[in-house]
Structures are given as C-alpha cells and as structure tokens.
Amino acid sequence: FLKSDEHVLDEVKERIIGSPDLYASQNRGIKASVNFITAHDGFTMMDLVSYDGKHNEQNGEDNRDGEDRNNSWNCGWEGECDIESINYLRHKQIKNAVTMLMTSQGIPMVLSGDEMGNTQWGNNNAYCQDNEIAWLDWNNLEKKTVSWVRCASLLLT
Structure with missing residues (x-):
C-alpha cells in the first residue's frame, strides 16, 4: 500500500480498522490487534524504504537466509545515498508508515531503533x-x- 501496490487496498483497510475480519467472530475487538510494519525478523523501517532486496551476504549463508519477499521499495536507489530527492522521499514514506501505524485501530508496535532511523x-x-x-x-x-x-x-495528541 505504501509503495502503491495494486489490489491491496481492501486488505490494508481491514488492518487499519482493527482487523475485524480476523477477530470479530471471536468477540476480541480491536485490542486483539497488534499493528506493526517492521519487526526483529525482517527489514528495519529505514531499510524498508532503502532496499529492494535483502543483503545478508555477511551472514555466511550465501544470502540464502532471511525472507526474500520484503514488501520494500528503495525509492529509486539501492542502499544509502546522498541524493536529496531520494532521501526526502524515503523520509516521507517513513512518515506515511508512522501515520498509518499510529492511526490504525489496535495496539501499535514499533521496532526498537526505527524511531532513530x-x-x-x-x-x-x-x-x-x-x-x-x-x-x-x-x-x-x-x-x-x-x-x-x-x-x-x-x-497521538
């Protein structure tokens, strides 16, 4: 959704409103929904907007470990760069993600370190x-x- 993927709007809507499609039949309500975009297994928020593919070469498994499908978009440049327009877009995408996370019904979970890039x-x-x-x-x-x-x-205020 954040990177303009097609055919995901309905699923994103369900997550934003607390995942009633998953929890309503169990009478669990929105408090049962823990919302997150990044977690310890996967990309950090900064990497989510900076890399299209994983770079696990230093793990000693020939980059075969880790998830291949990261749902990421590098905004036009793989990895860190000094291109102002790309860095602006990356920070804008992070703010979009934070906005979606903090306004979704349920409990937000933030990966430690994401708040500092x-x-x-x-x-x-x-x-x-x-x-x-x-x-x-x-x-x-x-x-x-x-x-x-x-x-x-x-x-939040």
Missing part, C-alpha cells in the same frame, strides 16, 4: 551479527529522533 544495511536476518549491522547507534540520538517522534506525537 536505524539501518541494518539491508540485512533482514541479522540474528548472527554481533557488530554494527545489529547494534543501535546511540550517537546524536536527539537529532535522529526529532522528525519521527514529532510525527508520532502529533498523531
């Missing part, structure tokens, strides 16, 4: 990495989180 450089299966790929960079935290947190805060 954490990247795993396209590695969507970093369980075996005890290095910069999997570590969170806490440097300049205030500067990194200001846009994301402002967006989420405005939506």
Whole structure:
C-alpha cells in the first residue's frame, strides 16, 4: 500500500480498522490487534524504504537466509545515498508508515531503533551479527529522533 501496490487496498483497510475480519467472530475487538510494519525478523523501517532486496551476504549463508519477499521499495536507489530527492522521499514514506501505524485501530508496535532511523544495511536476518549491522547507534540520538517522534506525537495528541 505504501509503495502503491495494486489490489491491496481492501486488505490494508481491514488492518487499519482493527482487523475485524480476523477477530470479530471471536468477540476480541480491536485490542486483539497488534499493528506493526517492521519487526526483529525482517527489514528495519529505514531499510524498508532503502532496499529492494535483502543483503545478508555477511551472514555466511550465501544470502540464502532471511525472507526474500520484503514488501520494500528503495525509492529509486539501492542502499544509502546522498541524493536529496531520494532521501526526502524515503523520509516521507517513513512518515506515511508512522501515520498509518499510529492511526490504525489496535495496539501499535514499533521496532526498537526505527524511531532513530536505524539501518541494518539491508540485512533482514541479522540474528548472527554481533557488530554494527545489529547494534543501535546511540550517537546524536536527539537529532535522529526529532522528525519521527514529532510525527508520532502529533498523531497521538
């Protein structure tokens, strides 16, 4: 939906309104719905808008591990770049994702590090990495989180 895929609007609508198609028959209500876009298994939010494919080469499994279908879009450039228009689009896509997550019925779940633009450089299966790929960079935290947190805060107030 965020990357303009066709034929997903009805399914996205169901998720935004709390997944009644999954939970209504069980009388569980919207509190049963935990909404998330990224999780520990898969891309970070920044990688979701920066990579079309996984880059798990350093995991030692010839890039065969991890999910091949990431539902990602690199906005026109694979990986990090210094192209202002692409970085603007990526940040806009992240704000769109945060907006969808925070306004959906149910409980939002945020992957730790997404609020500060954490990247795993396209590695969507970093369980075996005890290095910069999997570590969170806490440097300049205030500067990194200001846009994301402002967006989420405005939506929640």
